[in-house]
Amino acid sequence: MYDGIVQELIDEFGRLPGIGPKSAQRIAFHILQTPTFDVARLSELLVEIRVRVRFCEICGNVAEQERCAICRDPRRNAALICVVEDAKDVAAIERTREFRGLYHVLGGAISPIAGIGPDDLRIAQLMTRLADGTVQEVILATNPNLEGEATASYLSRLLTTMQITVSRLASGLPVGGDLEYADEVTLGRAFEGRRVL
């Protein structure tokens, strides 16, 4: 349809997650038509990022050094580890500013359907981190869905033999949400987890 290179750019953008053919076309034309758009910067970043970014050798979070900024920070509480599925979850929790401990990124969740078992996750590395007795509490912050719950219960069983408190993030109504629009499972969880005031 388009002269070669324009179509090629559209195709490349279409390969990115969440970008359909229409969006890819819109982005390609934006790049073509916006004089101020810093194409060179995006182009450089794409190459640089694969060279410069790696994953933290301790927690598995994204890092520009061997250890990520959180693992390097001496002010973080090393007695507390929050276990998450993905590096994106680390960023989401950091934005709350509620948590001052360290993280452990599993790299996914147990999912028999997708063929992901415990051995495909960074669980052995977690056990190694827990071996020296520094950690007092492990917070399981996997997603509140089927795979996340399965992973959390697998880990909690694995940790029962150790002298470590294991906790799970609370499920309930989202703040600012409307009771009427909550699904029954969430509403049920909200009842289960109700707190005396």
Add this chain to the structure above:
Amino acid sequence: MYDGIVQELIDEFGRLPGIGPKSAQRIAFHILQTPTFDVARLSELLVEIRVRVRFCEICGNVAEQERCAICRDPRRNAALICVVEDAKDVAAIERTREFRGLYHVLGGAISPIAGIGPDDLRIAQLMTRLADGTVQEVILATNPNLEGEATASYLSRLLTTMQITVSRLASGLPVGGDLEYADEVTLGRAFEGRRVL
């Protein structure tokens, strides 16, 4: 939140149209984590495209030479010009394989709110193309919205003095659509434009 360069890439993607902060983050992590993703190719394309792609000196469509592939094609009917707002519309019409004439890309539509008047569009260039008498019909294919209709009626008034047929794309029910779900304006247009069978 993220170590510098990851956040920079997220920010750059977030500047593209239709990509919010969440999608930008998802794309950045895709690029970080997918070993097979051809980052180098996307990176090169971004630079190449600004160098190699220009706009056709005749119709304003995207082109890799002075004239676009359509204007260069001797099999296209030069007596027929389809006027569109945007180069993306050329591609949409080409996909139908219904039209074998030439195009004229206006580069937008008249919009007093956005401060776009007739002088901001490629209307003078259109008049120049029509001057030699080759063109017998101008099809106004601007969008069926407020700005597109305003542009079409402006152009149709401008062309009344010339010996040229001026037509407008039909409005009506989308094929495969459901009468029940059509908005009243579209349904009204479908009645107005009804054809005797």
